[in-house]
Amino acid sequence: MTSDKQTGKAGVPITIRQLVKTYGNYRALDALDLDIAGGEFLTLLGPSGSGKSTLLMAIAGFIRPDSGLLQFGATDVTRLEPHRRNIGVVFQNYALFPHMTVAQNVAYPLKLRNADKSRIDERVQWALALVKLEGFGDRSIHQLSGGQRQRVALARAVVFEPSVLLMDEPLSALDKKLREHMQIEIRRLHEKLGVTTIYVTHDQREALTMSDRIAVINHGRFAQIGAPKALYEKPASRFVAEFIGDATLLPLDAGQKQPTFRGRAVKTKETPQDNASYIVLRPEKIRLVGKEEDAGWNCFAGTLDDIVYQGESVLLSVRLEGGETLFLRQPTDQQSLAALPQRNQPVEVGLHANDTLIVPEEAA
Amino acid sequence: MMDMDSDPTVSHLRRLWLYLYCLAVAIFLLAPILVVIPMSFSPSEFLEFPPSSLSLRWYQSLFNSPEWTGAAIISLKAAVLTVLVATPLGIAAAYGLQYSEMGIAKLVRSALIIPLIVPVIIVAIGVFYLFARLNLVNTLTGLVLAHSVLALPFVIVVVSAGLQRFDINQELVARSLGASRVKAFMTVTLPQIRPSVMSAALFAFITSFDEVVVALFVSRGPSSTLTRKMFTSLRDQVSPAIAAISTILILTTFLLALAALASARGDKQQKS
Numbered sequence A: 001m002t003s004d005k006q007t008g009k010a011g012v013p014i015t016i017r018q019l020v021k022t023y024g025n026y027r028a029l030d031a032l033d034l035d036i037a038g039g040e041f042l043t044l045l046g047p048s049g050s051g052k053s054t055l056l057m058a059i060a061g062f063i064r065p066d067s068g069l070l071q072f073g074a075t076d077v078t079r080l081e082p083h084r085r086n087i088g089v090v091f092q093n094y095a096l097f098p099h100m101t102v103a104q105n106v107a108y109p110l111k112l113r114n115a116d117k118s119r120i121d122e123r124v125q126w127a128l129a130l131v132k133l134e135g136f137g138d139r140s141i142h143q144l145s146g147g148q149r150q151r152v153a154l155a156r157a158v159v160f161e162p163s164v165l166l167m168d169e170p171l172s173a174l175d176k177k178l179r180e181h182m183q184i185e186i187r188r189l190h191e192k193l194g195v196t197t198i199y200v201t202h203d204q205r206e207a208l209t210m211s212d213r214i215a216v217i218n219h220g221r222f223a224q225i226g227a228p229k230a231l232y233e234k235p236a237s238r239f240v241a242e243f244i245g246d247a248t249l250l251p252l253d254a255g256q257k258q259p260t261f262r263g264r265a266v267k268t269k270e271t272p273q274d275n276a277s278y279i280v281l282r283p284e285k286i287r288l289v290g291k292e293e294d295a296g297w298n299c300f301a302g303t304l305d306d307i308v309y310q311g312e313s314v315l316l317s318v319r320l321e322g323g324e325t326l327f328l329r330q331p332t333d334q335q336s337l338a339a340l341p342q343r344n345q346p347v348e349v350g351l352h353a354n355d356t357l358i359v360p361e362e363a364a
Numbered sequence B: 001m002m003d004m005d006s007d008p009t010v011s012h013l014r015r016l017w018l019y020l021y022c023l024a025v026a027i028f029l030l031a032p033i034l035v036v037i038p039m040s041f042s043p044s045e046f047l048e049f050p051p052s053s054l055s056l057r058w059y060q061s062l063f064n065s066p067e068w069t070g071a072a073i074i075s076l077k078a079a080v081l082t083v084l085v086a087t088p089l090g091i092a093a094a095y096g097l098q099y100s101e102m103g104i105a106k107l108v109r110s111a112l113i114i115p116l117i118v119p120v121i122i123v124a125i126g127v128f129y130l131f132a133r134l135n136l137v138n139t140l141t142g143l144v145l146a147h148s149v150l151a152l153p154f155v156i157v158v159v160s161a162g163l164q165r166f167d168i169n170q171e172l173v174a175r176s177l178g179a180s181r182v183k184a185f186m187t188v189t190l191p192q193i194r195p196s197v198m199s200a201a202l203f204a205f206i207t208s209f210d211e212v213v214v215a216l217f218v219s220r221g222p223s224s225t226l227t228r229k230m231f232t233s234l235r236d237q238v239s240p241a242i243a244a245i246s247t248i249l250i251l252t253t254f255l256l257a258l259a260a261l262a263s264a265r266g267d268k269q270q271k272s
């Protein structure tokens, strides 16, 4: 252990191969493969019950996989006990030790490693400073706010320089403001420490904000793994397109060689895959267009159903002739507001060919 | 803002009958116990209430009787050993049952609670025949084993209640931070269920110390427990010596309960 961690050291890479965990007949982890680079911030994102916590607990060693391989660096840790894995874990409910002070909580992993007293004091000070809790060492856990408890849990999880940091929805108990603040703090802390971090959330916005890469998981399988932008701009399947960001998906006409929607060709920048079957329409990528049909646009005719003022934007809902509802965002500057059509008026919605995404039902 | 109902003088008066009722219940519960105390200080050969004068005669004779002091020592030994056997076992069982994912756990729990439900006399008879084969009758080991069986359900029930309030994630965190399972339990779980463990130990102690039925079967002659000796000597004569012993027992139990309460309160204060 060296105290000069400002520069950060590379965390260990993690390799997961064909990892399986079943509960009865249910495959909570269905033959997962994943490579995480040393020092990477990877987020597991998925709906409730998709297997995020199960995977995290398997990496931590609390759940024994039925089969498969788990490696930290070159070391096979598949069957290694949790306390020998050198991992920091942060839970949603913090799981601080209420019978210890803040400093005792943070010192706990160091005591287990038989560090001497002066070393422990020094590291505890360092960790508390890292999470901006200098001077809180003597407090009891009961005297801390939710955000402060979260910080103590973080300090305790990194004070012993773990090779891997695991976090299971660590911010979900905090209010929105504090959560957004802590997202940045955790990101900053990660950059400083360079520890390989796996972060679990079901909040797609949080995942997009914080991660180097996101692994979208559904029913125990990865739906897609990629950088935030790649996932958002190039979802591999209907599930990913719908789960990340807001989107309305319109089904393409079946049995056509070229993609068409209700008989009209859909213009795209790249030639879509053979099995592509939905157009993805995101509220911020579509806009109201005039009758003049520009060559670069895909247009959809409908009626303006509703206008909802949301402060930073207005959300319009447009009902298409086929009955589907699209949502689009408009800015709230005076000029745009004045130009808004009336409710129940016919409108034309345009999606530029460059922004036109077509996804298959299932990833290839 | 103040409501008439919450005015203390009115409500106290209105609740007078309740206070009287509680007093009556308390007297009903405590009188038989308390009446023994003055009787123990009587100088006469027979139990009398109120005593004609006060003397420590019977206490003196008790402490000078090797039979009684021997029995007291056996009772104390048995009780302490029962605590040492039943408490760790009960904690382990409660812990295992709480976190077991096996369906059989419920069944095992019921099985372990059975001694609480079955009439003690049945346990005593069973234990007697078993111990007769194992040569454990009239041994301290046998007595402690039998008492531990009776004490175990109390420990399991009390410790389970304590564990219910404990967040097992804390133990997971401790293990991730480098503690082995045992270490995590000792440093994180145990300190937090300490009040339950204390009351469980107290229950175990009293279960053994108070027990007479099993003792009648398996502890005889020189290995008689105090309660057994009291029981048998009552058949021959009713002397104030019994009252003196009872007074000592009452005092011991009372002090133990007080100690347990104080320790539980200490824990609470430490937390807040």
Ligand SMILES: Nc1ncnc2c1ncn2[C@@H]1O[C@H](COP(=O)(O)OP(=O)(O)OP(=O)(O)O)[C@@H](O)[C@H]1O
Pocket (backbone or CB within 6 Å): A023, A028, A046, A047, A048, A049, A050, A051, A052, A053, A054, A055, A202
């Ligand atoms: N001990 C268990 N026994 C049986 N099934 C389990 C057990 N633990 C988890 N599961 C199942 O495995 C699946 C994945 O659970 P997991 O806790 O990993 O979900 P998650 O993605 O973390 O969900 P959430 O966002 O709600 O926390 C769920 O369907 C769950 O019901």
Ligand SMILES: [Mg+2]
Pocket (backbone or CB within 6 Å): A052, A053, A054, A168
């Ligand atoms: Mg979960």
